Amino acid sequence: MYAIKDNIEFDERLFEHFSSEYTRLMLSSKNLTDEQIEQLVYGRLQIEDSEVINEAANLFNVAKRENRKVMICGDYDADGICSTAMMVDLCQRLGFVTGYYIPDRLKEGYGTKESTIEAALEKGYDFFILVDNGVSTVEVNKKIMESKSKLLIIDHHVISELVTADVLLHPDVLPEAYQSMCTSGLVYLLCLALGMENDKMIQLAAVATIGDMMPLWNYNRQLIIDGLKSLNHSPLLQFAALLDKNVNEYDEGLIAFQIVPKLNVVGRLSDRANVNQVVKYMLSDQKEEILAVAEIIKQLNLTRRQLSAKMYDLSKSQITDEKLLIITHPQFHEGLVGITAGQISKETGKPTIVLAQKENSYKGSGRSNSINLHKLLSEAHEHLLHFGGHAQAAGVEISNRQFDEFSRFMVAGVNDLMEHLDDDVVEVLRIEPEILTLSSIDEFERCSPFGQGFERxxxxxxxxxxxxxxxxxxxxxxxxxxxxxxxxxxVVLFSNTDDSIRNADSLDVIATVTISSFMGRRKISLMAQKVAKSHGN
Incomplete structure (x- = not known):
């Protein structure tokens, strides 16, 4: 449901920095803090010293003196892949013998496994770095520490119990400016502390931060600005080769829609490819190899899109009036359930859990923009085999015999949390067309990057x-x-609409405003969410 907001009161703090009525109106609607306005105007943040980051950096010095061998254990999404590649590159440049492994999503699931640690110990690895996992791998961490190996955990997932490690690098133990960073962003902070940052590192960290949909304030904002600047100056061939066509400029939207899905696809379809090869791809300096692998990834992504479309169609028939949707089907692919959950949640505005059916359990992902899904799942832990993730995105596995009870618990829990859901609305700003000019939109676009926490x-x-x-x-x-x-x-609309609207003489439009460019000609573009035939003022 949309709520049209008229007569937004202008924030006078913006007047000295922004001249156009359009920009002032857009920013006034966001109720910005003084600090957020300062970040939009001045951009850069002073790097804050952190005892934990310094401890992590010193751990490398100790490990180097002790001639330790490094094993990096990562995760299979874009942040996990990028942070693994970053850490391998860093350790190799520091002179360590370095190995790495990301588990098979379908066969092994999320998180470092004891079997991986045992195999690494047998090969003489004695400095373990867990990236984008580790805060929930209690027994694995215990095994590493008992072996007298060093353990560094770099993770940003929710901490639900005591974490044992030599050093834990996590947003919860860092200054406020770093408290919403993904793992690749944390690895970049470590690179800064070691004096080992470079274009590859900032580009990988920026792509991962966009891919993991982190809030675009504080150091995340600076990191993405710097990463985009680097990409537009000299992009990694690994990223350029994944694009469907040549582009004039890299921005956060291009990365989110053209690059991130292709980084994620190999991990999602691990029955068809090995995600560790994507780390190798990111580390390669051989042009022919990079271009060849990029084509394989792009073809795999086309397969993913076909499978996802089929799953989406199968899911639509299971949308109900419940305030939380739990959707499952025998044909669902376990690696794609998160995509479908996100699509259904966005379409309905409801928390959504989509589950693939295994032999003895249901396994899948949930997405929510309205409740803390991780917190609700933690309250349902008695009905679960496994769960983990974030407030807005979580993974879950339920035994067959617990499925009905889990479903009842979750629906009841959401009903308690969201009695207001029926009144849930999306606020929309009514504007007069006359304030839309290329120059005014340009001024607002200079406030980019846009994304989580700072949307257009x-x-x-x-x-x-x-x-x-x-x-x-x-x-x-x-x-x-x-x-x-x-x-x-x-006005551009990517959804089905009838002929009365397609052929209307005048329209009512709800949209985000951007500028499109074709053959050097720039035009105001309204990316519509809803279009209706107008019946006058």
Whole structure:
């Protein structure tokens, strides 16, 4: 449900920094703190000293003196892959003998396993670095420490019990500026402390931060700005080769939609490929090898999209009036359940758990933008085999015999938490078309990067005149050329709509505002979430 907001009160603190009515209105709607305004205006943060980061850096000095061999144990998503590649690169440049391993998502599941540690110990590895996992691998950590090996854990997942390690590098033990960072961002802080940062490291950290949808404030904002600057100056071939076409500029949207899904796909479809090969890909300096592997990854991503579309279609019939959706089907692929959960949750506005059916259990992922999913799952732990993750994204496994009880518990729990859900609304700013100009939008776009915690606001334009429709035969794509003030703009909608709207003379539009560019010509572009035939003012 959308709630149209009129007459937003302008935040006078913005006036000395921003000149256009459009930018002032967009930012006023966000109720920014003084610190957030300062970050938008001045950008850079002073690097804060951290005792924990210094301890982690010193652990490398100790390990080097003791001639230890490093084993890096990672995770299979974009952050896990990037942080593993970063750590391997760092350790190799520091002169360590270095091995690495990321588990098979489908056969082994999340987190470092005791069998991996036992095999590494037999090969003489005695300095273990767990990246993007570790805070929940209690028995593994105990085994490492009992072997007299060194253990560094770099993780950002929720800590639910005491973590045993020589050093734990986690946002919870760092200064405020670093408290919403993903693992790759934490590894980059370690690189800074060791004086080992470079373009590869900042690009990997920025891509992972976008991929893990971390809040774009504090050091995350600076990290992404610096990473995009590096990408636009000299992008890693590994990233450039994953793009579907050549681009003039890397931005956070391009990374989120063109690069991150392809980094994730090998981990998701581990029945078809080995995610450890993606780490090798990220570390390679052989052009032919990089280009060849990139093509394999892109083809695998096409397969993923086909499978995901089928799962989405199967899921739609299970959408109910419940405030939490639990969806399962025998044909669901375990590696893709998180994608489907995200799609359904975004479409319905409801917390959604999508589960694949295994022989003796259900295994899947949940997504939520409204409740702390990890907290609710922790309260349901008696009905679970395993769970972990974050407030908005979590993994879960339930035994067959506990499934019905788990479902009842979760639905009841969400009902208690979200009695207001029926009244849940998305706020939309009503704006007059005349304030939309290329220069005013440019000014607001300079506040980028946009993303988690700092999204482009949704706007509502009423009764805009259609100059001409520009649709194609695909019913899931519509475009209208409209008049905005004294200039042209386009409305783009990526969903099915009927002919009465496609052929309307005037439209009511809810959209985010961007600028598109084609053949050197720039145009205001309204990326619509909803379009309706207008019935006047």
């Amino acid at each position: 606001p949704l706007v509502f334009l009423k009764n805009v005149t259609v100059k001409r429709p520009m649709h194609n035969a695909n019913r899931n794509f519509s475009k209208w050329l409209i008049s905005v003030g004294n200039q042209e703009a386009e």
